[in-house]
Amino acid sequence: MTSVLQQVFGRGGGFRGGIFLPPRRETTAGMPVQSLPPPSFLCVPLQYDDGPPATPCVEVGDRVRGGDRIGRADSPDAVDVHAPLAGRITALVRVDSARRTDIPAMRLEISPDQAEQPPTPLRVPDDWDGPGLDELVQAAEAGGVTDDRASPAGLAALLAETHRRGVRHVIINALPGEPMLTAGAVLLDDHLDAIVRLAGWIGMAVGAEHTWLAVDRADGARLRRCRIAARRVPLGRTRRTRMPAPQETHRAAPVAGATVRLAPLANKYPQHVPVVLAASIVGVETPPGGTTLDVGVLVLEARTMVDLATALAWAGHEPVPMTHRVVTVTGPAVARPGHYRIPVGTRFEDVLRHVGLRQAVRRVVDGGPLTGRALGHLDVVVTKHTSGVLALDRATDRVPEPGPCVRCGWCQDDCPVGLDPQALLDLAERGDVTAATAWHPRACVECGLCSYVCPAQLPLAEGVARLKRAVSCK
Amino acid sequence: MRHERTSHDAVVSLPEPGTLRIGPAPHGQGRPGLVPITVTFTVAAGLAAAAGVVLFGWHAVRVLAISVSVALLVESLFNAMKGRSPSWSESHALLIGLLFACTLPPTVSWRVVVAGSFITVIVGEALSGGVGNYLWHPVALGRVAVQMLFHRELSPEHWPVLGPGHLVWGNLGRAAEMPRPGGRSSHPLPQDAEAWLVSRTDDLLRTALPTAPGAPADGLTAFVRDLAPSWWDTISGAAGGGVGEACVAALLVAAGLLIWRGFLRWPMAATAIVVAGAAAAVLPARVQTPDGMVASCTVPGLALRDGLPVGIAYVLYHLTAGGLPLVGLLLAPDPSSSPLTSRGHLMFGAIIGLLTILLRVEAGLPAAAYWALLAANTLVPTINRLTRRRVFGT
Ligand code: SF4
Ligand code: SF4
Numbered sequence: 001m002t003s004v005l006q007q008v009f010g011r012g013g014g015f016r017g018g019i020f021l022p023p024r025r026e027t028t029a030g031m032p033v034q035s036l037p038p039p040s041f042l043c044v045p046l047q048y049d050d051g052p053p054a055t056p057c058v059e060v061g062d063r064v065r066g067g068d069r070i071g072r073a074d075s076p077d078a079v080d081v082h083a084p085l086a087g088r089i090t091a092l093v094r095v096d097s098a099r100r101t102d103i104p105a106m107r108l109e110i111s112p113d114q115a116e117q118p119p120t121p122l123r124v125p126d127d128w129d130g131p132g133l134d135e136l137v138q139a140a141e142a143g144g145v146t147d148d149r150a151s152p153a154g155l156a157a158l159l160a161e162t163h164r165r166g167v168r169h170v171i172i173n174a175l176p177g178e179p180m181l182t183a184g185a186v187l188l189d190d191h192l193d194a195i196v197r198l199a200g201w202i203g204m205a206v207g208a209e210h211t212w213l214a215v216d217r218a219d220g221a222r223l224r225r226c227r228i229a230a231r232r233v234p235l236g237r238t239r240r241t242r243m244p245a246p247q248e249t250h251r252a253a254p255v256a257g258a259t260v261r262l263a264p265l266a267n268k269y270p271q272h273v274p275v276v277l278a279a280s281i282v283g284v285e286t287p288p289g290g291t292t293l294d295v296g297v298l299v300l301e302a303r304t305m306v307d308l309a310t311a312l313a314w315a316g317h318e319p320v321p322m323t324h325r326v327v328t329v330t331g332p333a334v335a336r337p338g339h340y341r342i343p344v345g346t347r348f349e350d351v352l353r354h355v356g357l358r359q360a361v362r363r364v365v366d367g368g369p370l371t372g373r374a375l376g377h378l379d380v381v382v383t384k385h386t387s388g389v390l391a392l393d394r395a396t397d398r399v400p401e402p403g404p405c406v407r408c409g410w411c412q413d414d415c416p417v418g419l420d421p422q423a424l425l426d427l428a429e430r431g432d433v434t435a436a437t438a439w440h441p442r443a444c445v446e447c448g449l450c451s452y453v454c455p456a457q458l459p460l461a462e463g464v465a466r467l468k469r470a471v472s473c474k
Numbered sequence: 475m476r477h478e479r480t481s482h483d484a485v486v487s488l489p490e491p492g493t494l495r496i497g498p499a500p501h502g503q504g505r506p507g508l509v510p511i512t513v514t515f516t517v518a519a520g521l522a523a524a525a526g527v528v529l530f531g532w533h534a535v536r537v538l539a540i541s542v543s544v545a546l547l548v549e550s551l552f553n554a555m556k557g558r559s560p561s562w563s564e565s566h567a568l569l570i571g572l573l574f575a576c577t578l579p580p581t582v583s584w585r586v587v588v589a590g591s592f593i594t595v596i597v598g599e600a601l602s603g604g605v606g607n608y609l610w611h612p613v614a615l616g617r618v619a620v621q622m623l624f625h626r627e628l629s630p631e632h633w634p635v636l637g638p639g640h641l642v643w644g645n646l647g648r649a650a651e652m653p654r655p656g657g658r659s660s661h662p663l664p665q666d667a668e669a670w671l672v673s674r675t676d677d678l679l680r681t682a683l684p685t686a687p688g689a690p691a692d693g694l695t696a697f698v699r700d701l702a703p704s705w706w707d708t709i710s711g712a713a714g715g716g717v718g719e720a721c722v723a724a725l726l727v728a729a730g731l732l733i734w735r736g737f738l739r740w741p742m743a744a745t746a747i748v749v750a751g752a753a754a755a756v757l758p759a760r761v762q763t764p765d766g767m768v769a770s771c772t773v774p775g776l777a778l779r780d781g782l783p784v785g786i787a788y789v790l791y792h793l794t795a796g797g798l799p800l801v802g803l804l805l806a807p808d809p810s811s812s813p814l815t816s817r818g819h820l821m822f823g824a825i826i827g828l829l830t831i832l833l834r835v836e837a838g839l840p841a842a843a844y845w846a847l848l849a850a851n852t853l854v855p856t857i858n859r860l861t862r863r864r865v866f867g868t
Contacts, residue, residue, distance in 0.1 A: 409814025
């Protein structure tokens with residue numbers, strides 16, 4: 001009922017469009033993070049989604065220890081690559097990731113005697129004033145830290161760019177996001193203090209006026225914990241999510257770092273997308289093809305804070321580069337679903353072999369059910385951006401039967417950025433890139449919602465994304 | 475080192491290369507699909523039709539059967555001529571046949587049903603490009619067409635409805651005229667009759683209201699007291715009407731089903747009803763004065779007589795009478811002929827509500843709700859243009 005009212009009267013839950021996905025009980029919710037036993041070898045990719053590759057800085061045949069740098073970033077858009085585990089470099093190979101095929105990688109035979117190293121607990125000392133911008137950028141650079149949704153993905157480049165251009169708002173996204181992917185919530189629970197403090201330090205370092213922690217307002221327990229962690233947030237003001245008047249800003253910070261304010265948001269899909277977060281918290285609209293930096297907002301994932309904190313050095317903590325990824329491995333075909341801390345470069349085959357299958361797999365997906373990519377083979381490797389591994393069996397994998405568009409308008413009504421996906425799919429099928437430009441396909445945030453709601457099961461999001469790339473290249 | 479296999483390791487082996495399905499997202503997430511939409515609408519229409527069968531007996535079954543079989547036959551013939559393999563749209567013909575039968579009075583002759591069903595499927599749907607392309611709702615188009623072709627047959631003086639104790643199995647042909655005033659509550663059905671002949675409520679509302687001795691509001695009072703069936707009769711369908719129009723309660727249940735499944739975004743139906751109510755309350759009602767003149771009762775919704783809110787009763791009759799409930803709850807939500815966005819739905823519902831009352835009260839048009847739906851359908855492209863969403867940051 002609320003959702004329909006909001007649908008009609010506009011910015012319900014912060015923005016117009018979007019839908020409240022049907023509530024579901026996640027199998028993996030609240031499960032602790034486990035380690036994946038080291039596989040026999042890794043193919044560590046030297047390149048992330050859109051950036052240029054890193055240059056190998058070890059020779060084939062070299063022995064490396066876990067955390068050693070094996071790829072050096074030469075251009076500002078590349079990121080350093082580190083060996084997740086000790087072993088020997090045996091070859092330079094080419095592998096596929098879910099988002100990109102044929103990327104250079106290093107094959108690393110893992111030493112059999114490798115002790116499983118547990119992740120270092122993050123306990124940021126209370127008396128630490130925190131790092132400045134230089135320290136943050138350095139740690140991000142040396143640790144090869146990346147952010148899933150930001151562009152550029154390399155955190156060091158992103159922070160430097162943010163500082164150069166200046167932002168008014170920093171938003172740390174701690175919303176649940178896509179269904180089935182619960183790793184983010186577990187990381188938030190485990191490292192809440194570190195996340196909030198890092199958020200404050202980043203806000204301070206880039207000179208933002210406001211630093212926000214975006215949380216799901218329906219999740220009372222987590223909201224309370226976040227509120228306690230961000231103590232400086234005055235109670236009673238937390239429902240305000242719009243830009244505060246100047247006198248409302250509280251700066252009574254007991255420790256250094258910007259005040260982190262909670263932004264409790266409706267978990268309306270796709271609230272977690274940076275462009276949408278900037279719209280519902282700050283009220284600014286990112287121009288098509290731009291990033292939130294263009295409107296003075298830096299949006300980072302909460303889990304990036306964990307990676308950055310791990311890569312920082314403080315008394316009693318050795319910096320550890322980003323070499324593993326906490327991934328939700330789930331789906332009806334998985335025998336032991338859960339959150340696994342997986343070395344970057346592990347093949348999906350090894351992941352699935354470890355978690356076991358209880359049903360014949362029909363579809364393996366990298367990512368979530370709404371935006372993930374189905375994989376054609378299992379030699380695909382886990383990267384720094386893998387957020388989930390879904391294995392669907394025959395019963396749950398529904399093959400779409402695209403029918404004629406019935407002009408129900410749901411795609412247009414629910415698109416978070418106001419696109420008309422049906423018209424865009426038409427243009428995409430005709431290959432009419434020139435005409436498409438006027439429809440702003442570059443505004444698409446690739447949330448996959450249009451495909452999800454379309455009763456004709458048309459591949460709308462795919463068509464819009466295709467046009468988006470075509471228009472961007474033009 | 476391969477990791478050790480634990481005892482509860484799964485028995486199922488990894489998929490062979492080449493057996494994995496690829497394809498765009500969403501992966502394994504339930505979406506309604508087109509067939510469930512048609513099925514749900516068909517079930518909803520079936521509810522209204524079932525209520526019609528209860529109220530009108532085998533006459534209703536006859537209308538339904540003819541309409542549905544003609545629709546199915548015509549559709550498959552058309553598909554065969556076009557050389558198309560009929561897919562799910564077959565079940566759409568079933569839906570259209572059902573809905574069309576719902577708009578007709580149960581006693582109508584078979585010629586009307588055949589002609590109307592034919593027009594509905596051929597002109598309304600097939601020639602207009604089928605689902606997703608037609609501008610006008612096929613059923614409204616068919617209904618308006620037969621209204622013009624067979625005006626006399628579709629506008630009888632009295633409409634029969636089975637009396638209590640004779641539901642489902644009774645014969646509409648053995649009908650007794652309902653005595654006035656008082657209606658069914660004060661008179662038992664005569665011995666040899668199985669049905670009442672009642673004046674249909676929207677006919678009552680369309681034609682000038684009855685002679686009133688004093689002020690124009692007396693006309694309303696006379697109408698509410700003497701002519702109009704009771705509130706319960708209009709809701710349950712005992713006041714008569716089309717096969718699926720009569721029973722408002724069944725229509726509400728059907729609409730509830732559509733809302734629950736998410737195929738009717740209720741603000742559309744709500745605005746249609748609210749705006750229709752407001753229009754009925756505000757537009758002057760024509761009342762005959764004793765000297766034969768027609769006076770108008772301004773703002774009839776506020777009329778009060780001896781402490782009775784007769785104006786409100788009058789407005790409620792407008793809302794539950796004739797085709798308005800069927801149009802607002804079952805026909806307007808059709809995905810193809812309604813606007814694209816939620817705001818468009820609001821405008822669409824408002825137009826239907828307003829036009830229905832205007833056409834009834836001012837133009838005295840029969841089948842006003844269907845005309846209103848057609849007019850609103852015609853405006854859909856304009857509504858879509860007006861309510862097109864602005865892309866972020868442009
Ligand atoms: S994928 Fe793009 S076009 Fe589709 S709903 Fe999301 S933003 Fe809109
Ligand atoms: S959601 Fe699908 S069927 Fe509905 S208008 Fe969009 S493309 Fe057409």
